Amino acid sequence: MTENSDHKNKILKRGQILKEFRWDIESLYKNDTEWEQDCHQVEQLINELLTYQKSFTQEASSFLNVLKLKDSISALLQKIYTYAHMRKDEDNNNSLYQSIFSQACCLLVRAEETFSFLEPGILALDVEQLKGWLKEEKQLQVYQHYLEKIYRKKEHVLSPAEEQIVARSGEMAMVFEDSFQLLSYADLSFPGVKDEQGIITPISQSNFISLLKSPSRKFRKKIFKKYYSVYQQHRNIYASLLTGSIKKDNFYSKSRRYQNSLEAALFEDNISVDVYNNLIDMVHKNIYLLHDYMQVKGDFLHLDCLHMYDLYAPLSGDTLRIDYQEAQTIILDSLLPLGEFYLSVVKEGFRERWIDVYENKGKTSGAYSTGSYGSKPFILMNYQSTLEDVYTLTHELGHSIHSYFTNKSQPFIYSDISIFLAEIASTTNEVLLTHHLLSQVSNKTDQINILNHFLEQFRTTFFRQAMFAEFELMIHQKQERGESLTADLFCQQYADLNRFYYGKNVIIDQEICLEWARIAHFYYHYYVYQYATGFAAAIALARKIREEGPTAVSRYVDFLSKGSANYPVSILKRTGVDITATDYLADALQLFNELLGQLRSNAEEQL
16 A cells, blocks of 8 residues: 555645545445435335325334334435535535535435324334234334333424424524534635745644644744634634524424433433533542643643643654554554454455545545445544544544444444444544553653643543533523523633633633634534543443453443444443443543653653
8 A cells, every 4th residue: 555645745636645545435336326316215215104104003014114114214314324424525615515415414304304203103002002012023022122212202202293393494403513514614714824944834624733733832823823813703603503503402402391402412312411410520620630731741841831722732852653554553453452353343444445544625624433334334534644643543443343343233223323332432442552552662752742642632532522511511501591692602601611621821812712613513412521421431441451351352342232222321331331420430530640640750850
């Protein structure tokens, strides 16, 4: 495999990226015509499903046929949407794929509208009759947990007519997130910044954080201010979009008779609000650890106070540069504790082009794992050859292999994976990578870089995501109380939280008050807390895997294979980790303190 040499110097067009570094999207559909054919197939299946609308609860055979038909529609739609979403994210400037993505979203809404008669019809069934059908019809038994979940939602399910109205609102509800995506990744244009050698570096969504890792403080400050100056120009439209998304969340929670939008978001996975609140409480009680880390970082950088643009700065003069080929080898070595079976799937992912590796013009920033039932998983990356990119790659592989094992083990109805569990699988890989890297390095510089990187993972994935979760809760509660949400209010709340989280050793620059405007996850309805809880749970799981060996690995692979066949808390408990308690959070914070102690020792030696 040959590195794409040009990508290091400039942002290429899509067609200039070598094929081996682009995901194998043709394995989903060879061309757009095949995609259109499946769209027509979905329309036909939807019409077929509607013929059962009034009669599907009259006998077991019709009931089973409807559930199977719903699965067929949903599986095909998942494939249709995945392809459209991937194509759009390859190049957000491509109007054809913007249109195809919009078409896929409309089809999803049409299907949800069609499905709207199912839950009210199921809930109208006599429970004893349904139990009888489950005994008589073996093929129905696979749906038992699915049906239990519906009955659990009984008080939140509306009448058939009301459900249809709510379903029809789905397309409008997507406008806020879709508009955010288009504004952020297609319309925004960032200026270039001249470095100390006179070379102009273009700023993009994908390289912003990596540019903040420059050893030059003057350059970091320029990047920081130039980047957020663009958001300053659009602060009001971002505030309007986020406000609309929050109102959408609160509208749906009220419509379905939940106490609030937080309860509504956690209800589907049967997660207690105590899990959310415990996270924030534990972080508050231990926030001094983050303050201590900021002090140590300042000592390394010889700064009395850090600015927000200093937080990503390297602690040593040398930064690790790891090309994509080397990253694959490192990841495979780090995952050896998970056994050959797990490793064989990772190797398949590298070999079979699961991964879209490099940035190109118009490509969605960041990274994610996606896919559809019966297909290979896919990973979007914007690989920049940094240590962080290696962590991101193993993180997304954790997601993808979770999907892989689940799809091999579960019927479609249980093939979706709760985000709560997905973040555990991905972060377990990161923890194992850290242990591996620290065991391999022999010089102080590399040790400092790795320790700092993992402590940065704690900062960004645990503390920062907890701060995001707190911000999200605040602004939802304000809207629920009828308070007006504005750009000024968002900026004030965000600044106050940053002051509390980072402490007296960090200057809260005016620009960081706008960071809320660039966070896509604020449109995902209480999504971010799961990064923090998942990170803490992964630390516990990785410890078990390393200490107990094959026994723990067997439990872990079983965990990866369960999908949504049970509630997340129950599935996770089988591994020995209980997120309804706070022990797992305390354990994670203890590890943070231990690693911080190692970094502090290095700082004292340096000073």
